[in-house]
Amino acid sequence: MARLEPGQQLPPLRTTPDRYLTVRYAGASGDFNPIHIDEEYARSVGLPGRILHGLWSMAQVARAQTEAAGGPEKLRALSVQFRGMGVPEREVEVTGTVERVEDGVAIVRAEARQGDVRIVRNAIAEIALD
Amino acid sequence: MTVKTEAIGKRYAPVSYLVGREKIREYAAAVGETNPLHLDPAAARAAGYADVVAPPMFAVVYQAPSVMPALFDPEVGIDFAHLVHAGQEFRWERVVVAGEELATVTTVADVAEKGGMGFYEFDAVTTDGDGATVVQGRWKMLVRGG
Numbered sequence: 001m002a003r004l005e006p007g008q009q010l011p012p013l014r015t016t017p018d019r020y021l022t023v024r025y026a027g028a029s030g031d032f033n034p035i036h037i038d039e040e041y042a043r044s045v046g047l048p049g050r051i052l053h054g055l056w057s058m059a060q061v062a063r064a065q066t067e068a069a070g071g072p073e074k075l076r077a078l079s080v081q082f083r084g085m086g087v088p089e090r091e092v093e094v095t096g097t098v099e100r101v102e103d104g105v106a107i108v109r110a111e112a113r114q115g116d117v118r119i120v121r122n123a124i125a126e127i128a129l130d
Numbered sequence: 131m132t133v134k135t136e137a138i139g140k141r142y143a144p145v146s147y148l149v150g151r152e153k154i155r156e157y158a159a160a161v162g163e164t165n166p167l168h169l170d171p172a173a174a175r176a177a178g179y180a181d182v183v184a185p186p187m188f189a190v191v192y193q194a195p196s197v198m199p200a201l202f203d204p205e206v207g208i209d210f211a212h213l214v215h216a217g218q219e220f221r222w223e224r225v226v227v228a229g230e231e232l233a234t235v236t237t238v239a240d241v242a243e244k245g246g247m248g249f250y251e252f253d254a255v256t257t258d259g260d261g262a263t264v265v266q267g268r269w270k271m272l273v274r275g276g
Contacts, residue, residue, distance in 0.1 A: 028160035079219035
């Protein structure tokens with residue numbers, strides 16, 4: 001478990017979504033938008049190919065928080081913005097820094113990137129401390 | 131583009147969702163969770179929970195059946211060909227475990243036009259069987275000018 005003190009960085013979370021991750025996530029989440037699962041359709045609407053679900057990427061940001069905090073019950077709030085598009089078969093890295101601690105709650109600023117592309121930005125998490 | 135703002139404040143009927151153990155495990159596997167609280171009923175019980183615990187972001191699974199009909203509501207008038215999920219917020223009051231029956235109510239929180247783009251925000255509030263709030267979500271959508 002990470003110490004959550006101002007200035008502290010969360011342990012980085014790294015994961016590489018495999019070729020069929022978006023298909024499994026579509027089934028698990030119920031979001032079957034073809035831009036995530038159909039290469040041909042994604043290209044037909046001007047995308048480079050199938051893209052990751054933003055909410056899957058947000059779940060990686062959430063997991064970085066709960067793993068650092070020591071459990072799912074510690075995460076009180078999370079807000080994010082989606083901008084750059086995530087793609088399968090490329091490593092996703094989530095980083096975060098504790099910005100401040102107030103009333104037993106750590107405020108963490110985080111983001112998720114694939115290389116130079118920030119796929120989740122301006123994430124702010126509230127983590128309850130014991 | 132012009133947006134229709136008449137739907138602001140529109141509130142939809144509650145949509146119920148029964149949280150299932152295997153759905154939690156399927157979701158946990160898809161997002162890479164390894165905490166046994168999400169996967170192993172015995173580990174969850176040993177930690178004091180009635181059954182496996184949903185990862186916090188499982189909120190998207192039980193809120194989506196309430197939020198999606200609002201997105202598709204012709205009165206809201208979203209142009210799906212140009213729809214982008216711009217942002218998302220959740221505030222959790224507690225964790226959810228398998229076997230719970232939840233209800234979610236969605237409200238059209240805001241519709242606005244800025245810089246040729248349409249901004250649509252939906253509030254979704256999930257309550258438990260006692261009527262206590264479990265999760266509040268804000269779903270933020272953007273429609274690029276077509």
